[in-house]
Every structure is written in structure tokens, then in C-alpha cells.
């Protein structure tokens with residue numbers, strides 16, 4: 001199975017579309033060492049569904065044939081794996097270009113990096129992002145995006161050879177216009193097409209429709225000498241020379257082609273006096289592309305025509321974006337440079353799951369991520385929103401602002417009454433002197449002070465305490481009753497200034513003052529006098 005695992009790496013992009021065909025063994029072949037069920041990858045992923053679909057007894061299966069989809073473009077090929085000495089070997093696939101024989105599938109090549117100025121195409125499909133894998137034999141076409149402004153250095157068509165590119169991907173060297181006319185840079189070539197139409201081809205050629213007029217402007221500082229134009233078209237005679245207009249005459253050395261004909265096809269090279277060159281390869285061909293027909297919803301198109309170099313520019317109405325290439329050019333292959341795009345509704349990134357919110361206390365009240373839609377949020381109990389509660393999905397596909405944030409609701413530390421203190425100094429949920437929602441605190445008063453108000457208060461969802469903190473008032477306590485007498489009024493506590501009268505029973509009397517005053521510090525003006533037998537006083 002070890003070898004098979006290796007082989008299956010190749011299978012990652014090799015997908016089975018058809019039910020595999022199994023070749024069985026003649027019953028009397030005893031020398032056969034059977035293989036375990038192969039891990040065929042269905043449509044690219046090594047699924048269990050694969051095992052389910054291939055739920056067969058593999059004891060007598062010698063060979064499995066299937067239709068493989070190979071490479072990033074999914075080329076369909078008939079492939080097979082063979083059971084040899086208990087191990088699956090393969091895959092072998094039929095290559096039409098090779099007499100239809102089963103051939104081992106060579107290793108793929110990966111495109112690790114794409115120079116930002118490089119345009120890479122594979123079979124006329126442009127490859128924008130690195131990471132693609134290409135089958136053995138695949139040939140990439142490369143050119144620098146800005147034809148004439150960068151010079152391609154390296155091989156323009158690297159090919160995948162059993163896991164290795166035949167050459168490094170080329171690079172794009174900046175030319176004089178980008179290097180401030182330094183003498184060691186290749187000259188820039190500006191392409192102007194006053195009449196006619198042209199297409200920059202994936203292979204780096206400039207393809208033009210016959211009859212077009214072209215100016216190639218070699219950019220070089222006239223102070224440093226004159227560059228030289230040469231061309232490969234044997235019959236061509238072209239006008240070359242410095243531009244006439246005063247603002248151009250010192251840096252544009254021009255070659256003009258009027259009414260281009262197929263015979264003008266060839267390579268046009270501008271060489272500086274130091275022999276540094278840059279070239280444009282011209283192809284003149286009378287190609288037409290299929291007319292573009294737009295039947296897709298919402299999509300509108302402006303088409304210049306169907307001649308080589310003509311453009312089709314697609315648009316979608318407000319609230320939609322063009323999905324695919326918006327600008328197509330008719331290319332020398334007779335094909336448009338990309339498929340007709342479609343209009344997708346503008347959508348903002350969805351925020352309807354906790355993972356996408358990434359904020360544990362945030363809750364979604366309303367969610368509409370279409371253009372113009374709104375999402376509204378709230379916070380879990382004990383938390384409050386910071387920032388506006390709602391955001392809107394904008395035309396750009398971005399939300400109008402960041403997600404709101406939930407912060408815990410906290411009450412400030414309660415104000416301690418004078419002569420009072422907290423019984424629970426540390427309530428649960430207390431954080432840096434602040435209290436979480438639900439925290440309860442209890443007050444007590446010191447000494448001769450009595451609590452007035454609520455003895456316990458709770459931190460509420462509003463961030464305020466349920467009640468104001470209590471007061472600790474100085475009070476005189478109930479002092480007790482004298483023997484043989486009573487006091488008036490009788491209370492648990494007396495306010496400062498209150499008078500307390502001692503009334504003795506008949507035949508008894510206090511031998512001093514018979515009233516006490518509650519003083520401002522909560523103490524009685526004197527001790528409780530006793531009621532004594534009058535006869536004993538005499």
C-alpha cells in the first residue's frame with residue numbers, strides 16, 4: 001500500500017467520473033497475489049464515497065479502468081491501475097498523441113510563484129494565482145503584461161517534464177521609460193494604433209488585423225545617440241526616424257507600418273547604440289471571432305466588433321458584480337480572450353455563525369448580506385454593545401463598518417456611607433474595583449450608627465445599582481427599662497435630640513433627672529437612672 005499512497009498523490013487531481021470497470025482474473029490463476037480495494041479518489045477527494053462505490057470483492061480484480069480528469073483544466077483520459085504482486089501500480093493513461101497506448105502518468109509540476117508583471121497562460125486560459133499543478137508535457141505561455149514596457153528575460157514557454165519545469169519561469173525586466181532612461185536598460189517600445197485593431201497575445205505577440213496602422217516608438221534619450229530598428233520580414237520597407245513634434249523629438253525613435261499586411265508579420269527590434277535590444281513580434285492575420293451573444297440575466301455588453309483586436313466590455317447593473325473577465329479581446333486564435341462572464345449579486349461576507357463573528361458575546365438579531373441589506377447585533381446578558389448595532393452591506397461587497405463589540409456591563413464601586421463598610425469586600429464578578437451585572441453588596445454601620453436605606457444592593461443590567469447606598473446615622477439604642485418604672489417613648493433607636501422620659505411606679509422615683517437626651521454622637525446624655533423607694537430616699 002505504501003507505493004499506492006505515493007501514486008495517489010498524482011490522483012489528487014485525477015478524478016474519476018465514470019464507474020470504474022474491473023477486469024477479473026480467471027478462476028484458476030493461483031499465483032495471483034490479490035490487492036486490497038484501491039483508494040480511488042472521486043472527483044479529486046479521497047472520499048469514503050469512493051470506497052462505497054467500489055464496494056466489491058477485490059480478491060480477483062487485476063485491473064481497474066476509469067476515466068480520469070487530468071490537470072487544472074480537467075482533460076478527460078482513460079486510465080487504469082493494475083494489481084501486481086499485491087500492490088496497485090499506476091495509473092497508466094491513454095495519451096491520444098501517443099498512439100492511444102497506456103502510458104505511465106508522469107509527475108505534475110507546480111507553479112510556485114508568478115512574477116507580478118508576468119502573464120501566464122495555459123491553453124489560452126490565463127493563470128492568475130500560483131499554486132496550480134500542471135500535467136507532464138504541459139506548456140505554459142508567458143509574456144510581460146505591459147507589452148513593450150518590460151522585456152521578457154528567459155524562456156517564454158516553460159514545459160513540465162515529469163515534475164520539473166524545463167526552464168525557470170521568465171522574469172520581466174523594466175525598460176528605459178521605467179528606469180529614467182538609464183543607458184544599460186533595454187529601450188521601451190510604445191505601441192500606438194491610430195487606426196485598426198490589435199490584441200496582445202498570450203504568447204507575447206502583437207496580433208493585428210490587416211489594414212491597421214501601427215507606430216512602434218523606441219524610447220531612448222537622443223543625447224546618447226540614435227537607436228536602430230531592424231525587422232525580420234524580408235520584404236518590409238518601413239519608415240523610421242526621430243519623431244517630429246518638439247515634445248517627442250528627443251526621446252521617441254519611431255517605426256511606422258501603414259496598412260499592415262500579413263507579409264509584415266515578423267519581429268521588430270530596436271537596438272540602442274550599446275546594442276541593448278527590445279522587440280515586438282507582430283502577427284498580421286484576418287481573424288474573426290464568433291459574435292458574442294448575451295443571454296445571461298442582468299449582463300450587458302458593448303462590443304466593438306468581431307475582428308481580431310476588437311473588445312467586448314461587459315457590465316452588470318448596480319448591486320451586481322462581473323464574475324469573470326469584464327473585458328474580452330478577440331484573439332488571433334479566433335477565440336475571445338476569456339469566456340463570457342456573468343453577473344453575481346453583490347454579497348458581503350456572511351456573519352451568521354459564531355465562527356464568522358469571532359466574538360463570543362455578540363448575537364445576530366437580523367442578517368441580510370445582500371447589497372443594501374442590514375445586519376443587526378445585540379449582546380448576551382450582562383454585556384452591552386460598543387458602536388452602532390447595525391452595519392450595511394455596501395456596493396463594494398464590504399460591510400459599512402466593523403462589527404460592534406460587546407463589553408461587560410459593570411457598576412462602579414458603590415459609595416460607602418460615612419461610618420459604614422461593606423460586609424462582602426469582594427463580590428463575585430468583581431473586576432478591577434468594578435462589579436459585574438448581578439453582583440450583590442451588603443453594608444454595615446460601625447459603632448453607634450444605624451443603617452438607613454437598603455442594606456444590600458444589586459448591580460443591574462443598566463450598569464447602575466438597584467438602590468442608592470444607605471446612610472449610617474448616629475442613633476441612641478434602646479436603653480432598657482428601670483426596675484420599678486418604664487421609659488417613654490419605647491423605640492429600637494432614637495435620633496439625636498430625642499428625649500427619653502423615665503417614669504417610675506407609684507412610690508418610686510429617680511433621685512436625679514427623669515429625662516435623658518439622645519446626643520449627636522448616638523450616646524445618651526447620662527446613664528439610665530434607677531427608680532428608688534421613695535421612703536428610702538427620705
Ligand SMILES: *[C@@H]1O[C@H](CO)[C@@H](O)[C@H](O)[C@H]1NC(C)=O
Nearest residue numbers: 015016017042043047049050
Ligand atoms: C463528479 O463530477 C461530475 C461532473 O462535475 C458530477 O456530475 C458528479 O456528480 C461528480 N461525482 C461525485 C461523486 O462527486
Ligand SMILES: *[C@@H]1O[C@H](CO)[C@@H](O)[C@H](O)[C@H]1NC(C)=O
Nearest residue numbers: 174176177178179180181182
Ligand atoms: C527618476 O527621476 C525622477 C526625477 O529625476 C526621480 O524622482 C525618480 O525617483 C527617478 N526614478 C528612478 C526609478 O530612478
Ligand SMILES: *[C@@H]1O[C@H](CO)[C@@H](O)[C@H](O)[C@H]1NC(C)=O
Nearest residue numbers: 311312313314325326327328
Ligand atoms: C475594461 O475596459 C474599460 C473601458 O475601456 C476600462 O475602463 C477598464 O479599466 C477595463 N478593465 C480592465 C480590468 O481592464
Ligand SMILES: *[C@@H]1O[C@H](CO)[C@@H](O)[C@H](O)[C@H]1NC(C)=O
Nearest residue numbers: 123124201331332333334335
Ligand atoms: C490557443 O490559441 C492558439 C493561437 O493563439 C491556437 O492555435 C490554439 O489552438 C489555442 N488553443 C486552445 C486549446 O484553444
Ligand SMILES: *[C@@H]1O[C@H](CO)[C@@H](O)[C@H](O)[C@H]1NC(C)=O
Nearest residue numbers: 367368369370371372373374
Ligand atoms: C436583503 O436586503 C435587500 C436590500 O435591502 C432586499 O432587497 C432583500 O429583500 C433582503 N433580503 C431578505 C431575505 O430580507
Ligand SMILES: *[C@@H]1O[C@H](CO)[C@@H](O)[C@H](O)[C@H]1NC(C)=O
Nearest residue numbers: 349394395396397398399400
Ligand atoms: C473592502 O475590503 C477589503 C478588505 O478589507 C479591502 O482591501 C478593500 O479595499 C475594501 N474595498 C472598498 C471599496 O472599501
Ligand SMILES: *[C@@H]1O[C@H](CO)[C@@H](O)[C@H](O)[C@H]1NC(C)=O
Nearest residue numbers: 499512513514515516517526
Ligand atoms: C435634667 O435634664 C434637663 C433636660 O431634660 C437638663 O436641662 C438639666 O440640666 C438636667 N439636670 C440635671 C441635674 O442633670
Ligand SMILES: *[C@@H]1O[C@H](CO)[C@@H](O)[C@H](O)[C@H]1NC(C)=O
Nearest residue numbers: 506507508532533534535536
Ligand atoms: C418602701 O419601704 C418601706 C420601708 O422600708 C416599706 O414599708 C414599703 O413597703 C416599701 N414600699 C414598696 C412599694 O416596696
